[in-house]
Amino acid sequence: MKQFFSFIKKEFYHIWRDRRTMFILLGMPLAQIIIFGFALTNEVKNESIAILDQSKDAASSQIINKISASRYFNVTALLHNPDEIARTFQTNTARIVLVLPSTFGEDLRHVNKAQVQLVTDASDPNIATTLINYATAIITDYQQSLNSTAVIPYQINVQSRMLYNPQLKGAYSFVPGVMAMVLMLICTMMTAITIVREKETGTMEVMLVSPVQPMKIVMAKAIPYLLLTVVNITNILLLSVFVLDVPINGSLILLTGESILFTITCLSFGLLISSVTDSQQTAMMISMMGLFLPTVMLSGFMFPIENMPLALRIVSNVVPSRWYYEIVVAVMIKGLGISSILKQTLVLSGMTVLLLSLAIKNFKIRLE
Incomplete structure (x- = not known):
């Protein structure tokens, strides 16, 4: 029995010395419960809304105040004319716009009906x-508050308009998300094992004595996967x-280049990953484990980033x-152009330069 407990003690020491095992056993459950606990929700809150108030009277101000006080919306912009609505969506300033016509307050006062x-x-x-349901509920609540003291009941009709996807097809949402997830997981996983395979099979020694520079070795390992991924991108777009x-409402060349x-x-x-x-x-x-959860949970594909706590919103960057x-x-x-995605393009470019530089640096150290 003493020998049995000695083996248990030895196994504890072995696990304790292996930092990767300790991370899997203790770190990953904590990370998963935090990410799932805060990100895994169907509730929409803290969403950005823009207001186009053409009435500018007491009634419209009361509705705006009700929306501002709601935990579902944050008023991020006050528009001045209808032409700004499209720009609001193109710049991701807001996900929804409330339009109050110039006759809103007057219609309520005179005919007890507005739109x-x-x-x-x-x-x-x-x-x-x-978002349409939440905003409609707030407006309906305002209508009921008016009717509580009115002789003739008030009626506020809500018209909804869906841009970019009027038929509300689910594929419009999951196709971009699946593209991001597939390319992220496949490309990263396949290249992550390339240099490691060289170490395990013993061919790293051949590379050590070759006159080829580390930069060229790294690029040589990446280019075949890049070409194969271009084929994957083509297949995904054709199927979509x-x-x-x-x-594809925008430029196919631009979409391919960004991909x-x-x-x-x-x-x-x-x-x-393979170099370290x-x-x-x-x-x-x-x-797989380090990228799957962040890709699914923190990319905005399945769950709105605005719903998450500040810490997770920062991590998503x-x-x-x-x-x-x-x-x-x-x-x-x-169907937007390069000017609308310049920020995202620069961020990806910066990430590429940083990651590739770190990969080459670590690879060079291992060659010495």
Whole structure:
């Protein structure tokens, strides 16, 4: 029995000395419960809303105040003319716009009936529908408060308008998300095991004595996966257009170029992982487990980032798939140009340079 407990003690020491095992046993459950606990929700809150108040009277001010006081909306812009609505969605200033016509207050006072319009970005149909329902409920609550003291009941009609996806097709939302997830996981995982395979098979020694510079070795390992990924991108776009009926409303050349940029970012990430790990199993585990949850939860694909606590919103900024998802939605669904996705493009470019530099630096150290 004493020997049995000695083996148990030895196993504890073995686990304690292995930092990766300790991280898996203790760190990952904590990370998962935090991410799932705060991100995994169908409730929409803290969403941005813009107001186009053409009435500018007491009645319109009361509705705006009710919306501002709601935990579901944050008023991010006050528009001055209808032409600003499209720009609001193009710059992601707001997901929904409340339009109060110039005769809103006068119609309520004289005929006890008025009309408002809700315009929403329906590139994500689930969120758009939820926002329409929330805003309609707030307006209905305001109407009921008026009717509590009115002899003739008031009636406020709400008209909704869905931009970019009037038919509310779910494919418009999940196609960009699946593109980001597939490219991120496949490219990173496949490249993550390349250099590690060389170490495990013993061919690293051949590379050590070769006159080829580390930069060229890293690029040689990345280029085949880049070319194969271009084929994947082509297949995904063909299936999206001809099978799922998701049109490419923007420039195909721009979309392809941004997809190649994101692929290079993922390849750089994979090369970095492979340069700092010693086994294919570890490299695959890091690329799969370390990227799957952030890609699904923190990219805005499945759950709105605005719903998350500040800490997770900050963390989402370092998830490459978030920026690529925004690019695909802007170009493919909204039909926008390079000027609307310049920020996302610069972020991905910066990530690529940083990750590739770190990969080359670590690879060079291991060659010495």
